[in-house]
Amino acid sequence: MDWFVPDGFLSAVMDRDACWLKAAPAAAEVGGFAAACAARRDDPRWFATSKVAAANREALDWVQQEGFRVVDMNLCFEGHPEAPGGWDGTVRPAIPEDEPWVRSLAAGSLTLSRFHQDPRIPDELAGRIKAGWVGNYFSGLRGQAMLVAEKDGQGVGFLLLLVTAEALVVDLVAVDASLRRQGVARAMLGAAMGGVGAGLRLRAGTQAANAASIRLYENLGLRLCAAHYVLHAHGGSHAHR
Known part of the structure; x- marks a missing residue:
């Protein structure tokens, strides 16, 4: 499985290989996700973004174990x-x-x-x-x-x-x-x-x-409808482990 989707805009502006994590891993996928991160972690040009639902604490723990760190909590509001x-x-x-x-x-x-x-x-x-x-x-x-x-x-x-x-x-x-x-x-x-x-x-x-x-x-009059952790991972000397 290819876990990451390239982000052409961010790659160009940052001069990095920027990408998004397609989806937070499920329990059965943790091994494959860890291997995908390990393959990129030493690359100093690698920059990845992940969004994890606030209620999905298990997935949040898994992505943090692979070097992602929380930089934001995104709140979504909706209504008329x-x-x-x-x-x-x-x-x-x-x-x-x-x-x-x-x-x-x-x-x-x-x-x-x-x-x-x-x-x-x-x-x-x-x-x-x-x-x-x-x-x-x-x-x-x-x-x-x-x-x-x-x-x-x-x-x-x-x-x-x-x-x-x-x-x-x-x-x-x-x-x-x-x-x-x-x-x-x-x-x-x-x-x-x-x-x-x-x-x-x-x-x-x-x-x-x-x-x-x-x-x-x-x-x-809008109401909160969703909350997500936003996490970044940096490769090379900036990697968290």
């Missing part, structure tokens, strides 16, 4: 949000000219991401990952919609969205530090649900460390 509050700025669809400032905002604002929380990933690289992630929207490589918020003609926030048959999914959201907790994110979410997300549930994930995002989603 209540009507947004007022905000005196503008929310509109993103245009190509927005890309430079959107990239810059992503690089400097998303400091609670799993990459920033990993002490083996420099903050500068973590910022480039998020800038490239949101930049992929403008290249047609990620997301189906993006909204941006403007105040006095200046971009102050963005909302990158994935659209499925049943839900509007928040992929990334960021607001300039000077305007946080003033209803900017709520206004963008309200515009999305009144537009591309009309009739769909809203689904949003955030880090357990991101208290502001958790409050936002709960105040919108």
